[in-house]
Amino acid sequence: MRIFYEADADFSFLQGKKVAIVGYGSQGHAQAQNLRDSGIDVIVAQRPGSRNYELALEDGFKPLSVEEAAKEADVIQMLIPDHVQADVYRTSVAPHLKPGKMLMFSHGFNIHYGQIVPPRDVDVTMVAPKGPGHLVRSEYVRGAGVPALVAVHQDATGNALNVALAYAKGIGATRAGVIETTFKEETETDLFGEQCVLCGGVSELIKAGFETLVEAGYQPEIAYFECLHELKLIVDLIYQGGLSYMRYSISDTAEYGDLTRGPRIVSEQTRQTMRDILKEIQTGAFAREWILENRAGRPVFQALRRQARSHLVEEVGKRLRSMMPFLEAKEAPDQ
Ligand code: NDP
Ligand code: MG
Ligand code: MG
Numbered sequence: 629m630r631i632f633y634e635a636d637a638d639f640s641f642l643q644g645k646k647v648a649i650v651g652y653g654s655q656g657h658a659q660a661q662n663l664r665d666s667g668i669d670v671i672v673a674q675r676p677g678s679r680n681y682e683l684a685l686e687d688g689f690k691p692l693s694v695e696e697a698a699k700e701a702d703v704i705q706m707l708i709p710d711h712v713q714a715d716v717y718r719t720s721v722a723p724h725l726k727p728g729k730m731l732m733f734s735h736g737f738n739i740h741y742g743q744i745v746p747p748r749d750v751d752v753t754m755v756a757p758k759g760p761g762h763l764v765r766s767e768y769v770r771g772a773g774v775p776a777l778v779a780v781h782q783d784a785t786g787n788a789l790n791v792a793l794a795y796a797k798g799i800g801a802t803r804a805g806v807i808e809t810t811f812k813e814e815t816e817t818d819l820f821g822e823q824c825v826l827c828g829g830v831s832e833l834i835k836a837g838f839e840t841l842v843e844a845g846y847q848p849e850i851a852y853f854e855c856l857h858e859l860k861l862i863v864d865l866i867y868q869g870g871l872s873y874m875r876y877s878i879s880d881t882a883e884y885g886d887l888t889r890g891p892r893i894v895s896e897q898t899r900q901t902m903r904d905i906l907k908e909i910q911t912g913a914f915a916r917e918w919i920l921e922n923r924a925g926r927p928v929f930q931a932l933r934r935q936a937r938s939h940l941v942e943e944v945g946k947r948l949r950s951m952m953p954f955l956e957a958k959e960a961p962d963q
Contacts, residue, residue: 630808632778637797637806641790642668647798648701649673650694650716651708652680654761655734659707659799661687662768666798673697694720703791705732705755711922714743725750728785732795735818736811739781741915752781753792756814757801764799773800777809819909824902833893834859838941848944856945933963 649660652674664670674684674691684691698704698721706713706721717738725731727749734756738744746752757764759774767774776796780788796806822828837855842848865874875883908914921929936942937960949957 632793632796632802632806632808634797634802637793637802638790639667639794639797641787641794642703642798645669645702645791646671646700647703647705647795648692648697650697650704650706650721652684652689652691653707653709655757655764656680656707656761657683657687658761658765658768659705659734659757660684660689661765662800663795663798665768666800668798671697671700695724698724701729703730703732703795705734705795706738707734710735710737711918713738717744722746730785730788730791732792736779736781736815737819737915740811740815741912741919743919746782748782749784750782751784751788751791753788753795754779754781754811754814755792755796755799755801755806756818757799767804768800771803773803775804776801776806777814778806779809779811779814781811816906816909819914820902820906823905823909823914830859835939835941842940848940849948852941852944852948856941857948 646669647663648671649656649663650673652660652672656672656674657680660670660672670689672684672689672691673694673696674681674689675693676691681691692700694716704721704725706717708716721731725747727747728751730751730753731744731746732752733739733754736754736756739746739752739754754777756777756779757774758776759767764774776799778789778792778796780792782788785791793802793806796802834856838848838851841851841854862874862878865877869876875886878886905914921927946959949955
């Protein structure tokens with residue numbers, strides 16, 4: 629494994645080059661401002677009429693159209709949602725990809741699953757921060773950085789990795805460490821992690837625990853605290869010191885219950901399902917399903933979203949969180 633730090637990245641590889649950040653959303657606003665503060669020549673592409681356009685202006689950028697930015701820039705970083713990237717690429721980026729330019733991503737989905745096929749004479753790389761945009765910005769501002777992955781899909785110029793590393797340095801990632809990977813590995817592990825553990829796995833675990841207690845007649849408010857609220861406290865311990873530090877911090881009773889009951893919850897059947905889900909990712913079956921769902925106007929996705937929002941754990945949680953000002957309660961907007 630190769631991991632790159634400050635000394636491994638050289639800004640001179642971006643000298644005289646213009647970097648276009650396409651999209652001023654979560655990653656876009658963070659990466660654009662960090663690069664600019666690192667002394668790199670940055671332009672921003674953001675369509676007018678949205679809050680993000682106003683934000684780009686307030687932050688001192690002069691937002692261009694995607695076409696204009698792609699035409700002017702030597703390095704083009706795609707920071708719009710993955711499901712719209714292929715269309716925007718085809719209509720507005722591809723016509724301006726002159727030989728020697730670099731097309732960049734922060735996630736490998738569209739390249740790995742063949743939704744975007746750039747010409748052979750451009751560099752194609754990825755710098756993928758392992759954290760949300762607001763953290764990429766706030767860590768940079770306080771002199772630190774969020775770690776990232778770097779990958780080269782096409783190296784037409786012979787300098788693709790060096791340019792990508794200079795970019796990673798510009799957003800502050802080499803301060804924390806930049807791990808080398810491939811588009812395939814980043815895409816497949818990212819999808820697996822969010823489906824089986826981080827988002828799908830955790831959400832269902834919370835719901836199943838909550839429902840089991842409520843079904844058995846316990847108060848939903850108590851079930852909420854035991855199965856959802858306290859999860860943050862446990863995850864914080866794991867984040868700082870691994871499973872061992874979490875187990876060191878909890879009571880011996882909790883630790884014994886963890887070690888003996890945990891393996892019954894995530895059983896061989898669950899592990900087999902994880903392998904099945906990984907296969908769907910590796911064969912492209914998941915990607916195909918998601919691309920078609922978007923083409924059809926997201927009928928299944930919207931229905932599932934609506935249903936998920938009306939779950940009892942959400943109602944109870946909303947009420948309880950409003951009584952806990954210390955946690956700065958947030959509410960998801962209607963979509
Ligand atoms: P966002 O959802 O925050 O991107 C929103 C931006 O995309 C806005 O500028 C929005 O403009 C623009 N946009 C949306 N639809 C279109 C369209 N049809 N045409 C033109 N512009 C459009 O994206 P993220 O920052 O979350 O993700 C960007 C990339 O970074 C993705 O590849 C993602 O996988 C990756 N990534 C994201 C992470 C994260 O924490 N969010 C972490 C690591 C990687 P408008 O305001 O006008 O709608
Ligand atoms: Mg992801
Ligand atoms: Mg307890």
